[in-house]
Amino acid sequence: MRSPLARAIGLGSAREGVRHWWAERISAVALLPLTLWFAASIIAHTGSDYTTFVAWLRTPLVATLMILLLIALFHHTALGLQVVIEDYIHSGGKFAAVIAVRLGCFALAIAGFVATLRIAFSS
């Protein structure tokens, strides 16, 4: 004997399916100001040399915003690419592709943190 709820749990509609969708929206809302700030900063730095650029990235506010951008960006990228993979790949390669995207996005975000902090804390 299994209740209707027990049969539905794990099949995507027992209030679990909304999590991915919701996380994609929250990361999108976070990316609105962060990407616009980044785009405006890059435009303002057109033609800047290395010293000017590093001095900009070293300030605590900029380093913080850069790390927040990396978190929101790679979270959103992983969620979005997962949907694309799940929509078009139906073979056994699907899970491998999703795992590769997840781990790749995680690794890239960490690499971005290290690079940003390296610049921020360099003397």
Next chain:
Amino acid sequence: MSIHTAKRSRPLSPNVQIYRPQLTSVLSILNRITGVALSGAAVALVIWLLMAAAGPQAYDVVQGAVASWIGQVMLFGTTFAFFLHLCGGIRHLVWDTVHGLELRSIYISGWVVVAASIALTLAAWVISFLMKG
């Protein structure tokens, strides 16, 4: 007999090859394509940060690649992809609040997304060009 009937051309349901593209469907797939393209831009962002952390010489290599004509073309494409995905994303967030879902509103917001993306891309490049002096 059965072979004969199978050969007779039957009307097929519309599919992507013979279906006239509409603003709605084109923007829908473009949001996905630009999203995938921007994943590549996200990788480039990390490479850019790593090269900057490596020092001035490594940073100059990146700046040289960006300044090349192929780098500039890719950067322009990325700018447009970014603004299209941004504006398309805002349109999706508005829809999520159950607003603007009438067919007329969908077409109006669709054209606003196209116009805003082109205008923002051009504005970004004009301002950047003026910053260079």
